[in-house]
Amino acid sequence: MKKVLIVEDELLLAMMNRRIVESEGFTVINSLTKGEDAVSYAREHEPDLILMDIFLAGKLDGVSAVEQIRKFSNTPVIFVSGNSDKATRARAERIHSATFVVKPVRVDSLKELIRNTLS
Numbered sequence: 001m002k003k004v005l006i007v008e009d010e011l012l013l014a015m016m017n018r019r020i021v022e023s024e025g026f027t028v029i030n031s032l033t034k035g036e037d038a039v040s041y042a043r044e045h046e047p048d049l050i051l052m053d054i055f056l057a058g059k060l061d062g063v064s065a066v067e068q069i070r071k072f073s074n075t076p077v078i079f080v081s082g083n084s085d086k087a088t089r090a091r092a093e094r095i096h097s098a099t100f101v102v103k104p105v106r107v108d109s110l111k112e113l114i115r116n117t118l119s
Contacts, residue, residue: 001025001027002027002048002118003026003047003048003049004021004026004027004047004049004050004114004118005029005030005031005038005042005047005049005051006018006028006030006031006032006051007031007032007034007038007050007052007053007056008053008056009033009056009057013053013080013103014031017031017051017080017110018031020114021114023111024111024114024115026048026049026114029045029047030045034056034057034058034059034060035058035059035060035061035062035065035068036058036059036060037058038050038062038065039068039069042069046073046075048075049075049076049114049117049118050066050069050077050078051077051078051080052065052079052080053080053081054079054081054083054088055083062081062092063079063088063091063092063095066095066098067095074096076097076099076118077095077098078098078099078101078110078114078117079092079099079100080105080110081100081101081102081103082102082103099117
């Protein structure tokens, strides 16, 4: 079964993302709020997909966390962010195997993106 790591510091959105992922038949292996926690967890548990917010609690934002993860893994990432300013979007789009979507995301659109990424 495919494993998904959710990195989102807004509890309600993390719970909604969990429901979406699980409704598609995938397993959420953890839901974290800090970029640095995501890096160490991804190294240890090797998720098949990471749903990553950009602005997070802690020292690393989502883009910086994925840049660290890229040093040891090419796990696909879906950035789900409320911030779509040009600089942030450009940083996220430079990362290989990453997709950027802007909150609020339609549930059907996110489900399709997850399915397509994991197929």
